[in-house]
Amino acid sequence: MFKVFKELPHVLESDVRTIATINTRLNQALNWAQDNLHLGVTTDDLAQQAYLTRSTFDRHFRQTMQTSPHVWLTAIKLEKAKALLISSQLTIETIAKSCGYISALSLRISFKKQLGITPGQFRKQHCA
Numbered sequence: 001m002f003k004v005f006k007e008l009p010h011v012l013e014s015d016v017r018t019i020a021t022i023n024t025r026l027n028q029a030l031n032w033a034q035d036n037l038h039l040g041v042t043t044d045d046l047a048q049q050a051y052l053t054r055s056t057f058d059r060h061f062r063q064t065m066q067t068s069p070h071v072w073l074t075a076i077k078l079e080k081a082k083a084l085l086i087s088s089q090l091t092i093e094t095i096a097k098s099c100g101y102i103s104a105l106s107l108r109i110s111f112k113k114q115l116g117i118t119p120g121q122f123r124k125q126h127c128a
Helices: 003-034 042-049 054-065 071-088 092-099 104-115 119-127
Strands: none
Touching: 003 042, 003 054, 003 071, 042 054, 042 071, 042 092, 054 071, 071 092, 071 104, 071 119, 092 104, 092 119
């Protein structure tokens, strides 16, 4: 019985290293996603970038970020779209592609669902 308790600190130390490694990989994957939204990044891509299975990635992502990978991806895509709408004269189609949407329509649908207005309306409100 004492042998089990003696070995416990090594097990805990190993767990801490594992979690630290996963958190580092998670951070690297999130940074990669932000830099590569134009590629149409998916949750599977994030898991692959983190060198984790999809289920392990999802679990650690939710524990760390307190949200799902899909919700996070949608949020960063919309944040980038909002920034481009305000700071550029790019077309909605070009902005949609650079944010990882397949078309201006898919950006418009996501924008309207999350923010209650269209990208064009957002641009008018913030650039007037």
